């Protein structure tokens with residue numbers, strides 16, 4: 437256990453991972469501490485040097501005497517980096533941690549290599565909502581709000597499916613010092629980076645848990661749309677804290693965005709599997725994996741690493757854009773099965789039937805009307821089957 441004196445307080449901080457590798461800093465959310473990152477960090481430690489710490493007034497870190505603000509919390513981060521001798525890092529900021537990350541990218545761009553904004557926004561909540569929460573905690577303590585807050589962190593089924601883990605995270609939350617929690621709520625109440633996020637130049641990946649009610653996917657997307665070139669992705673099957681139940685997906689997305697040419701084969705394979713599952717769906721990948729034999733195992737590994745772990749994992753295009761480009765290429769090449777597979781995947785990539793129809797016009801011009809005509813038939817049939825499957829699912 438390490439404590440670093442930074443910005444006038446003792447901060448509980450740990451450095452893990454590979455010395456000399458690209459540096460990542462994880463910033464925790466309101467009412468949590470560095471332990472929430474455990475499963476994510478374990479998956480990234482072979483490729484990055486990683487700093488996790490308990491935010492001021494949380495976990496084992498001191499609260500200090502000053503009013504807590506986002507600039508003060510950002511000052512804690514730069515002081516920690518100075519103490520470690522780290523000049524430039526990539527940041528993964530969750531919720532209030534994401535506001536601290538935005539502040540650093542706006543006001544200290546020279547220190548920020550890349551940004552992952554996780555379940556966060558330029559403005560979170562309203563003055564009234566934060567005042568109500570502050571009054572509840574001051575009056576009756578954190579226990580009075582823990583059930584509601586904790587259920588917002590995870591997917592609907594998590595508390596029943598994982599009762600011991602849910603209870604453990606609740607203990608972490610309830611152990612947060614009330615003055616630290618209230619101070620962070622005050623910082624959240626005052627913070628608004630709506631106009632300033634447009635000045636962020638660090639390559640940014642914005643992520644939202646599918647079921648997040650505190651910073652909904654729409655809210656996170658709206659912030660991403662204000663940041664030049666930012667990419668937005670939804671992490672399925674989770675709430676406000678994807679690191680608690682979707683650490684594998686989160687680690688793959690972080691690695692895909694922050695990764696470097698130093699990636700190992702293993703991490704590229706893992707990232708590839710995760711992207712492949714997110715795009716083609718769990719059922720498809722499970723079927724394909726079950727069908728692997730020694731004959732095609734090297735080939736399967738090659739496409740997982742090469743197509744999914746290298747190209748599809750890149751951050752420049754959105755998944756929707758990659759989906760459109762891929763369908764157009766497959767149509768031009770007359771790859772019927774693959775056209776159908778990638779049209780089915782549009783349910784996960786966000787490409788619409790209109791996007792596909794538009795792409796096939798390009799195929800008609802650049803690859804020929806017969807190729808486009810044939811692909812249109814396949815796409816039409818596939819979209820119709822998808823609608824039936826959806827209706828059957830809804831009727832069940």
Ligand SMILES: O=C(O)CC1=CCC(=O)O1
Pocket residue numbers: 464465466467530531532533560585588624650676
């Ligand atoms: O505590 C919550 O309900 C969600 C949240 C808002 C800001 C943050 O860090 O977490």
